[in-house]
Amino acid sequence: MSQATFSQSAFTQQLKKYYFFYTGGFLAFIILLAIAEQLGLSRQYIGYTFLVATIGLYAMIGIMSRTAEVAEYYVAGRRVPAFFNGMATGADWMSAASFIGMAGTLYLTGFDGLAFVMGWTGGYVLVALFLAPYLRKFGQFTIPDFLGARYGGNIPRTIGVFCAVLASFVYVVAQIYGVGLITSRFTGLEFGIGVFVGLGGILVCSFLGGMRAVTWTQVAQYIILIIAYLTPVIWLGIKHTGIPVPQIAYGPVLQKVTDLEKKLTADPKEQEVRKIFKDRADAANAALKDPGKAYAEGKAAIEKNAADLKAANAPADKVAAAEKAVAAYPKDVDAAKEQWGKEKGLAARAAPPRPHATPFPGKDEAAQNTARLNFLGIVFCMMFGTAALPHILMRYYTTPSVTEARRSVFWSLFFIFLLYFTAPCLAVLAKYEVYSGLVGSAFAELPRWAAAWATVDPTLLNITDINKDGIVQLAEIVIGGDLIVLMTPEIAGLPYVVSGLVAAGGLAAALSTADGLLLTIANALSHDVYYKMIDPHASTKRRVSVSKALLLVVALVAAYVTSLKPGNILFLVGAAFSIAASSFFPALVLGVFWKRANKYGAIAGMLVGLGVCLYYMAVTYPFLRDMIGITKPIAEYMWFGLNPISAGVFGLPLGMLTIIIVSLLTPAPDKETQELVEHVRYPNLRGDTVVSEAA
Amino acid sequence: MELTAKHEEYWRKNLVITAILMVIWFLATFVEGWYARELNSITFLGFPLGFYMSAQGSLIIYVVIIGFYARYMNRLDKEYDVHEEEVK
Numbered sequence: 001m002s003q004a005t006f007s008q009s010a011f012t013q014q015l016k017k018y019y020f021f022y023t024g025g026f027l028a029f030i031i032l033l034a035i036a037e038q039l040g041l042s043r044q045y046i047g048y049t050f051l052v053a054t055i056g057l058y059a060m061i062g063i064m065s066r067t068a069e070v071a072e073y074y075v076a077g078r079r080v081p082a083f084f085n086g087m088a089t090g091a092d093w094m095s096a097a098s099f100i101g102m103a104g105t106l107y108l109t110g111f112d113g114l115a116f117v118m119g120w121t122g123g124y125v126l127v128a129l130f131l132a133p134y135l136r137k138f139g140q141f142t143i144p145d146f147l148g149a150r151y152g153g154n155i156p157r158t159i160g161v162f163c164a165v166l167a168s169f170v171y172v173v174a175q176i177y178g179v180g181l182i183t184s185r186f187t188g189l190e191f192g193i194g195v196f197v198g199l200g201g202i203l204v205c206s207f208l209g210g211m212r213a214v215t216w217t218q219v220a221q222y223i224i225l226i227i228a229y230l231t232p233v234i235w236l237g238i239k240h241t242g243i244p245v246p247q248i249a250y251g252p253v254l255q256k257v258t259d260l261e262k263k264l265t266a267d268p269k270e271q272e273v274r275k276i277f278k279d280r281a282d283a284a285n286a287a288l289k290d291p292g293k294a295y296a297e298g299k300a301a302i303e304k305n306a307a308d309l310k311a312a313n314a315p316a317d318k319v320a321a322a323e324k325a326v327a328a329y330p331k332d333v334d335a336a337k338e339q340w341g342k343e344k345g346l347a348a349r350a351a352p353p354r355p356h357a358t359p360f361p362g363k364d365e366a367a368q369n370t371a372r373l374n375f376l377g378i379v380f381c382m383m384f385g386t387a388a389l390p391h392i393l394m395r396y397y398t399t400p401s402v403t404e405a406r407r408s409v410f411w412s413l414f415f416i417f418l419l420y421f422t423a424p425c426l427a428v429l430a431k432y433e434v435y436s437g438l439v440g441s442a443f444a445e446l447p448r449w450a451a452a453w454a455t456v457d458p459t460l461l462n463i464t465d466i467n468k469d470g471i472v473q474l475a476e477i478v479i480g481g482d483l484i485v486l487m488t489p490e491i492a493g494l495p496y497v498v499s500g501l502v503a504a505g506g507l508a509a510a511l512s513t514a515d516g517l518l519l520t521i522a523n524a525l526s527h528d529v530y531y532k533m534i535d536p537h538a539s540t541k542r543r544v545s546v547s548k549a550l551l552l553v554v555a556l557v558a559a560y561v562t563s564l565k566p567g568n569i570l571f572l573v574g575a576a577f578s579i580a581a582s583s584f585f586p587a588l589v590l591g592v593f594w595k596r597a598n599k600y601g602a603i604a605g606m607l608v609g610l611g612v613c614l615y616y617m618a619v620t621y622p623f624l625r626d627m628i629g630i631t632k633p634i635a636e637y638m639w640f641g642l643n644p645i646s647a648g649v650f651g652l653p654l655g656m657l658t659i660i661i662v663s664l665l666t667p668a669p670d671k672e673t674q675e676l677v678e679h680v681r682y683p684n685l686r687g688d689t690v691v692s693e694a695a
Numbered sequence: 696m697e698l699t700a701k702h703e704e705y706w707r708k709n710l711v712i713t714a715i716l717m718v719i720w721f722l723a724t725f726v727e728g729w730y731a732r733e734l735n736s737i738t739f740l741g742f743p744l745g746f747y748m749s750a751q752g753s754l755i756i757y758v759v760i761i762g763f764y765a766r767y768m769n770r771l772d773k774e775y776d777v778h779e780e781e782v783k
Contacts, residue, residue, distance in 0.1 A: 111731070114749040121754045125720045128761040129713050133768070211772060247751070251741025357746045359731035376728050383724070401779045403772065404766035411700075413758050424750040678698060681706055682777045 008400060012081045019084075023223050029053065034497045041270060043496050044188060050500040051183065054224065054507065055201040058217045062205035065213035070540045072546065073210035074141040074523060080215055080398040082486045086411020088215045089395045089591060091512035093120075093416055095171075096178025097573055099225060099509035102420075104481025106427035109425035110356035113427075115375045117420050121384025121413060126387035128409040132396040134592045136405035141397065142520075143390040143584065144528040150591040150676060151599040152532055152669075159606045163583040164390040168517045169558065171389075171576040173289045175514035175560040182506045185457075185486075198507070199559050202514045205549055206522075214515045215398060221508035229419055229485075233426050236492040240429055247425045254428050257356050259436040264474050265352040273466045273475040278350035284343035291340070302326050356431060370641040377646030378574070384652055385577025388584035391513075391520040399558025402683035404433045429485045433491050438463075439474045446472070449490035453483060460486070468617060518558070522551035574645035575617060580687075582609035582651025586659050594660075595677050601663030609655025616647040705775040714765055716760050723748070723756040 033046060067073055079293070080088065098120070106113040120560030135632050138146055179198030184191045205217045229436045237246020240253050264270050287294035306322035330336035355361055360375060362368035386392065395412075443465050453461040460480040463472060485506070489498040527549035531538055538546070583606050590597040590605075618624045619637040621644040630637075642649060679688055727734070734745035742750075744746050772778035 019765050111746055111749065118728070118749055120754055122720065122724050122757050125716070125757050128764055129716060209760070248740065251739075251747070254742060254746070357735065357743050359735065359745055359749075372729065372731075376725060379724060379728060403769050403779060406768055410758070410761045410765050413761055417754055417758055421751050421754055677732075681709075682702065683772050684777050684779045686776070 008079060008081075011079060012083075015081065015084055018218060019223065022220060023227075026224065026227070030497060030501060033500070034495055037495055046497055047188075047499045047503065049198075049509070050504040054504050055197070057220065058201055058511065059204040061217045061220060062208050062213040065209035065216050067209050067212050068544050069542060070324055070543060071546050072212045074397075074527065075394075076210075076212040076215045076398040078139075078398055079400050081412050082399060082404045082407035084219050085215075085395060085399050085404075085408040086415050087222040088218035089392065089408070089412035090415035091218040091225065091508065092395060092516040093392060093412070093513070094225065094419060094509050095175055095513040095573075096182070096506060096510035097174065098419065098423075099229065099506045100178065100482050100485050101181075101429070102423045103426045103484045106424050107430055107479070107484045108481050110354055110361075111359045112361075112371065112375055114424065115378040116382060117424060119379045120386060121417060121420050122379070122554040123383040123386025124409055124413040124416070126383060127392070127396075128406065128413075130392060130589045130592070131387060132405045132409045133402045133683070135393060135654065136396050136399060136402050137680045137683060139397065141527050142523050143393050143588070145532075146591065147587060147602065148528070148532065150673065151587070151597075151602040152673065153599055156587070156599060156602050156606070157528055157532065158605065159610075160584070160587075161528045163579065163606070163610060165521050167389060167576045167580040167583075168391060168524075169521045169554075170572050170579070171391075172514055172517040172521070172558050173561050174572050175510050175517065176558055178510040179507065179514065180562065182503055182510065183505070195559055195562055198511065198514075199555060201507075201511055202518065203552070203555055206515045206519050207551055210544070210547070211519060212397060214512075214519055217515065218512045221512040225505040225508040225512075226415070226418055228501045228508070229422060232424055232488040232492050232494060232498055232502065233429070233492055236429050236433075236488060237425070239492065240415055240432065246429065247421050250425045250428050253432050254357055257428060257431050257435060260432075261353045261355055264435065264439065267473075269467065269471070270352075270473050270475055272454045273473045274350045274352065276466055277346045277475065280343050281345070281347035281350060284340040284346075287340050288337065288344065291333050291337050295330070295336045298336075299329055302329060347543055349478075353474060356428065359513075373640060374646065377642050377649045378650075381574070381578045381581055381646050381648035383647060384581035385584050388580040388588065389577070390524070390580070390584070391516040393588075394520060394523075395516075426488065427484060430488065430491070434477070434479070435474065437491075438477065439472055441472050443470050443472060447491075452490065453487055466644045489678050508516050518551055518555055521554045522547050525550045525554075550639075571621065571645060575647075578613050578617070578645065578648035578651065579610065581648035582613035582655055585652055586656035590656070590659050592677065592680060594663075596663055596668055597659055598663045598666055598669045598673075600666040601659040601661075604662040605655045605659030611651075612654050613647040613651030615693075616650055617644045620644040620647075702777070705771065705777060708771060709768065712764065716764055719756065720760060722755040727753055763773055 020237035033041070033049060036044060069077075071077055074226075079363070102113075102116065105116065135143075135146060138149070140146065140149065143164060144157045148154070148157035148158040150156075176195055176198065179202075180191050180195035183189055183197050184195030189197065205213050233246060234244050237250070238244055240246065241249040243249050287298070302322070302325050306326050309319050309322050330339055341421050360368045362371050396405045396408060399408050437447050441447060446463070448459065450463065454463055457480075462478040464476055465472075466476050467473070468473040486499070486503060489496075490503055492498075526543060530546050530550075531543050586609060587597075587602045591602070618628060618640070619630060620634055622634075625634070639650065675688075679685060682688075696719040727745075731745035731749060734748065735743040739747050744752075769778075
């Protein structure tokens with residue numbers, strides 16, 4: 001034992017040393033690049049340098065940690081100290097959606113976006129209290145493993161594999177999409193090539209060294225992503241709050257934003273712009289009622305206008321403009337309908353600014369209460385989904401002991417917290433910049449960052465002088481959520497190298513999550529399906545080879561699906577959480593806390609949970625409704641007005657109830673199973689006969 | 696194997712602390728969320744309280760809950776002699 005004692009603590013010391021020098025080296029690298037920028041290194045080369053250097057670094061860690069041993073490949077040898085497993089979980093957890101998307105969502109939706117902040121942190125309380133220590137004591141390789149052992153037979157395991165693969169696959173597609181987006185934006189490569197480069201970065205790591213390589217790379221990725229996220233915010237924070245911890249001091253800035261909202265709501269120029277949008281939306285609505293007539297009338301009117309101007313010998317530019325309008329008029333009724341459909345959407349821009357700090361805004365009491373219910377619904381699903389996503393739970397198999405697993409959840413949430421309590425702060429600071437710096441400036445002299453982004457990418461920032469007064473009104477600005485994080489270095493007046501750093505951080509976030517997810521899918525298929533069900537006598541070498549082969553296949557399929565660009569990413573991510581919460585959570589938790597839960601209950605419960613969740617999404621999510629061909633209005637299918645993203649609110653409790661009822665109606669599990677439950681409940685049950693820690 | 700009375704007591708204590716921490720979690724999440732509008736009329740550190748809790752306060756409570764649980768259980772293990780061999 002003294003040998004093991006020495007090696008584990010020496011190992012921890014060594015890790016601390018490595019990552020300390022690694023962090024120092026990374027900072028030195030940034031400083032060198034900053035100097036090179038001053039000496040004239042072009043922006044594109046800075047982008048390339050970051051891309052090549054970081055992916056190369058991850059590849060190097062991957063190669064150094066290559067392995068063909070089962071325990072190393074699946075669970076990193078079970079010797080990852082709590083602190084480092086916390087960092088790895090943080091990187092595993094925080095995806096492109098957290099890094100790039102979160103602050104943007106908060107900017108656009110204000111208080112209501114905080115549902116994700118609460119949900120994606122509070123879920124760790126459930127992980128800590130109900131799952132991590134018990135799964136660690138169980139000590140196998142995958143989450144379906146637990147279902148298989150606890151409930152017996154291949155059916156619970158198979159359902160587990162199906163749900164794990166479904167939830168992880170939906171999620172990994174969103175990650176690869178993020179990788180492609182970031183690579184293409186910062187290097188000018190095409191989206192498809194960006195996906196491919198990113199995929200290379202993901203595979204070189206997980207393919208060679210499995211969980212071991214992924215773990216040590218994720219720690220490295222966490223360090224990069226947190227430095228990248230905090231640096232510009234702290235800089236911006238000093239500018240606005242005077243202290244380097246803006247997270248605790250942005251209250252007064254929020255107050256200023258609220259005051260500006262009131263001012264902008266009442267401002268006559270703003271109202272003028274909003275009125276223009278409202279009129280255009282109203283006109284489109286009216287036209288859509290009788291498209292044929294409206295089309296003919298509109299055409300006649302502009303043709304007459306052009307003819308009149310010509311006849312009256314109007315100035316040449318006016319005539320030209322009128323003729324241009326004739327030429328630009330939709331060529332037939334269908335084209336006109338499409339255009340009116342778009343114009344109709346302008347009604348959204350006719351609304352006054354959404355109050356940032358106010359919870360659940362709505363036009364009346366009923367609308368506000370529905371908004372509140374949806375807020376709590378998202379919180380619920382994100383929390384229970386967190387506590388049921390296999391790629392996160394798997395991380396707690398890699399700690400050396402139950403004690404370390406408990407500590408590790410603490411470190412995980414601590415490292416996640418660092419980013420999640422910064423995002424709302426960043427959203428408020430960015431909003432203040434836009435409301436006070438951009439709004440009210442002349443179109444001729446926009447702030448430098450705004451002018452730059454508006455030309456680079458109009459989907460992220462679009463400013464048009466609607467009322468032709470030469471001054472920017474808030475209603476004239478359209479901001480894409482992703483802009484908030486990307487533009488922060490420039491608003492803060494930092495050199496371009498920091499923008500490159502932010503891109504590298506976003507890439508690290510997307511890559512690390514994709515790594516963890518791909519590994520989860522490949523392991524579920526190779527370990528649970530191939531080894532446990534198809535060929536239980538497979539040699540360890542063969543098991544690892546099968547897993548590696550599957551990893552390649554899954555990665556390619558995921559990249560293919562990504563290249564089809566399947567719609568709304570936030571919904572995909574939300575769906576993954578609802579699916580995981582409904583199918584896994586009840587079976588896992590009752591498996592530990594209720595000895596009486598049996599095989600039949602678990603099978604029925606998982607199917608009911610998943611079924612209810614999928615049914616609710618199918619009948620309330622527009623894309624799926626179209627696919628099945630449901631035409632009755634959504635409202636008829638909605639329960640309590642909850643959005644499809646929160647389907648888990650119904651799936652989870654019904655699944656849990658089903659497990660309880662069916663278990664009580666069928667025989668209690670055998671003695672062996674009951675002993676397994678006792679085995680996982682105590683970190684060390686002396687005299688225990690259950691064999692743990694499969695090799 | 697048969698569990699001793701001491702083992703049963705360990706598990707009961709675990710359930711009690713789990714329940715207490717879940718109540719705090721529930722208050723910090725769902726009760727706070729439900730009354731966010733009302734809480735916003737109070738100012739805390741320059742923030743409206745409802746906003747502050749959802750953006751930061753509840754998150755801090757979560758971190759503390761998990762830290763406390765780890766400490767409490769790791770001690771309880773030793774007290775009831777169900778702790779693991781040291782691997783540090």
